[in-house]
């Protein structure tokens with residue numbers, strides 16, 4: 001699926017919403033992901049991010065905005081679209097952008113990040129978003145040919161502290177490194193003010209997940225405030 005340079009540019013300064021429910025949760029149904037995506041697009045999401053092959057398929061038919069797809073396999077180590085096989089399945093499902101683990105950790109299939117990106121580019125029209133955890137990752141991902149750089153894994157790989165909100169320090173550092181790729185702020189953006197701060201720190205666009213689409217967590221925030 002082709003995301004033209006113009007369509008990518010249209011995401012500048014915009015909100016992307018991640019619609020994910022986790023295994024065993026009541027909303028963990030691909031068609032519900034599609035409905036959630038349609039709901040956030042009504043609210044102004046300029047693109048959506050969804051997990052799973054069937055979720056990408058349902059979401060593609062539910063919305064007319066770019067779809068970032070990923071395949072989570074497990075929940076620790078290299079688990080976000082860890083191999084080329086996972087990535088090609090997500091591209092074949094219709095994702096405009098395939099989000100993959102963009103760290104410098106070894107990949108389960110033994111391929112380098114550059115070979116993985118080249119494999120996706122060679123077999124599909126999808127762009128590649130590298131989910132990074134540090135400035136070192138971001139530099140390596142740009143060098144490896146990733147089309148977009150995300151801070152998705154900041155605070156989850158041991159290289160950066162798990163900040164309460166978004167890792168604004170990392171965002172500013174990656175922006176300053178001027179890697180020539182759209183920088184996507186993602187991870188622990190829980191308020192509109194934090195989304196604004198991420199753009200002010202140099203992000204091209206902002207991904208918000210939990211704070212918009214994970215009712216169990218949001219409910220817990222309110223419950224805790226009343227405890």
Ligand SMILES: CC(=O)N[C@H](C=O)[C@@H](O)[C@H](O)[C@H](O)COP(=O)(O)O
Nearest residue numbers: 018152156186187188189208209210
């Ligand atoms: C680390 C990891 O597994 N991140 C995942 C990546 O797709 C999702 O679980 C997050 O919800 C997503 O990145 C959005 O972040 P937040 O939900 O914090 O707004």
